[in-house]
Amino acid sequence: MTFSEKLYKSAGLTFPIIATGAALIAASVMNPYLAYVATSWIIFGLLGLSLDIVWGRGGLLSLGQTAFYGLGGYFGSVIVLNLSPVTGNTLIWSLPAGAAFGGLCAAALGWIIFFARMGPLQSTILSYTLTLLLWSLTQSFQLDVGQASIGGDNGLSNIPGMVLSFGGNAEALGPVAVFVATILISALVYLLTRWLMKGTFGRVVDCIRIDAQKAELLGYDVRMYQVANFAYAGAVAGVAGALFGAWANYLSPSIFSVQEALLVPIYVLVGGLGTLSGAFVGAIAVGGLSYWLGGGAVGGQTTLILGVVLIFLVLFLKNGMLGALGDLWRQYLPDTNAAARDAGAVSIDPDVLEGLLKDAAAQAGPAKNLATRDAFKRFGGVVPVNRVSRLFEPGRPSSLIGPNGAGKSSFLKTCVGIYTPEAGSIYLGSDDDITRAPIFERVRRGMGVKNQKPQVFGSLTVFDNLWMAAYARTRNKTAATEISGKIMGMLGFTNQAAVQASVLSHGQQQWLDIGMVLCLTPRVILLDEPAAGMTNEETRELSSLVRILARYTTVIVVEHDMEFVRTLEGHVTVLHQGEVFAEGDIDTLRANDRVLDIYLGRRAHV
């Protein structure tokens, strides 16, 4: 790996550290007024960071980050007003209090949004509503808490500045020292955030942003991760709010205003969405520009200009400054996706596969049955699953066939939990009723699912896709690396380990998706049209894979390809209009006139 590549990989660590060092050196020669103003840019950068965590990583545009910022600021300052006369030091009170209150409020809103599984529109509007509500409520909100007096639109004044030393008559820091302290605190928060986002937590959050359903199909409790991410961002905003209170010595309801809220996405978009450090770059760029223009040139029209700037940013500079720089840099780096072109062929090695399956059986227990009893699902007048009672067992693959609209995929989705049945029940194993269990719960109890469309995390590498699946089950990094490595080798992906999944062909994505299911070492496997998009050779490999799998687990395959179904030599169920129409082995069914009728539509049978 060249120096440039190494530097590119660690850019998120190296450059912020260099920038922090440079800022600290600059602080020694900076005039106090500039230091005072620049402190606010850093604080706004921290606020921007909280939005980037929610939006760039979590995938939800929140217009409510200033709400948590303001709430954290108010709460932290109220605590400081009461406790700092005793202790001197203010930061030990304001920062944890701000973080805790901002985080708690965000957790409460996030809990409503994510546990109700609201759509993106609903979530954004709800976060905006919170901001606007706080803006109007705080205008008349008056409360005295000990020394602190929140006076509606008169605000909360006399907030102590930053004090580091302890004791009753400790002195507040000067502007340059405040600048230095703010930089160090922000750098710490940034490093903590980067560590979180680089770790498994951040990788799961990335997966959820790319495809939340797939993340849940791997067994991750998507809602918990989303709430945790949202709450963490709220805590970061709360810290920023507490710093702002100490910097301004004053807080007023205008902190919740639309003008204030508007700035946050501007910082993020200027710097680069999803880059984390971009928020600081954006805040410093915007703040520095208006400082340089002197404020007088644009006068009172800042709001107007910011509104227009936001429109232009959205229209023309989608990736922001850091995004554009990164794109430019990547052009001079070797293309990691080049390996996609020399793909190896898939070859299923029965010995490796059986070894994996025996290990899985040893760890996760024996294969489980899947049974439905009178499962019933309707959409308005259409009944795609009409009182289906089936028992699927290990030993031989079970296939579901039927003409288009027969309800095959709907039946599968009802078993998986994507659809909730109106009546009837579904059992996993002997008597584990999973009818109402959420998807991830079913996966954790041993269900592995591949949907009709290949679902892979496009911007993750092939290896990471498999690793995320293996980690979901093992919760152990070493074990996950071992399992995903073996399966990657078996699928012939070894040369493409570092290739992004999105550049793979459709057939390769099918294999990768199947590989992810295998990494889960499921006890029941449901495959929806796995052979679609595969070559004849690949279909043969798939057939042998499914047959081996069926010896160790329960396998249910929905397929259109009759030849493929024949090679599986398993039990076949024909569905028609949501009901079980016929069953048996494929040759008997091929000779069955009634089955041919519904496939060819020869006679009006029903």
Add this chain to the structure above:
Amino acid sequence: MQIDYLATVLLSSLSSASILLIATIGLAVVFGLMGVINLAHGEFLMIGAYTALTATQSGIPYVLSIPIAVVVTMAIGATVEILIIRRLYGRLFDTMLATWGLSIAFYQLAVLIFGTVSPGIGMPRYSLKIGAYSLAGYPLLMIGIAALMGLFVYGLMTRTVYGMKARAAIQVPEMAQAIGIESSRVNTLTFSIGCGLAGFAGAVLLPIVPATPSMGFAFVIKAFLTVVVAGPVTLTGSVLAAIGLGGGASITASFLTSVAGDAFFFLVTALLLWLYPMGISAKWRRKM
């Protein structure tokens, strides 16, 4: 409790719900037919109100100032669609951000041009007596206006070629293009109509809600929540959500306090979103 008091409360609540519906319907049209949330909707309302106000101040009768407001907002709406919205199709968050920027820019422009305080125009003086109580007539008229707007939009969507095209374009965009519907033109018209409806709302509500630059912010919260609660079937959904939320809040407010009314609105909204996270109409079979 007397029957006349009850009737008064019911009528005035219905009129509050109608005012909410009038303010919401343009937003609902744009969301339902383009999948776009226009965060500048409140500012189009404000533009409509100022246009009508300016027209009245220059001697044009109030009734005639309303169509002028509609024309002005439609023209601005069409321009905004061509310059901004069209470039962001399919990018929900980006559209919201861009229209948000627009909303704040319009607000600041209004502050620059009109200042922060504007004279209202007097409410037409007639009133309705129910038993011992009397109700101002103009707000009651809004019930009829809201019904007319609902019928107008329904007719536009189901009885005109444009409406059919617009509904086809949002349901299956590729298919609509394949059979020759130029969806970008349809969308420009849809957005413009949505803005025109907002302008109409601003003008027609002018006697009740005086024009101020920040009036948009006050209106939009409830209008957004109404549309979000309504979900994908925007017209019927919005009518139901506006009557349920706006009417319920108003009834609560008249028996308790106005704060209780607002609390009712937000709590019921939160509850409805909890039960129907994609809106109340997400699973309906009817699509209008």
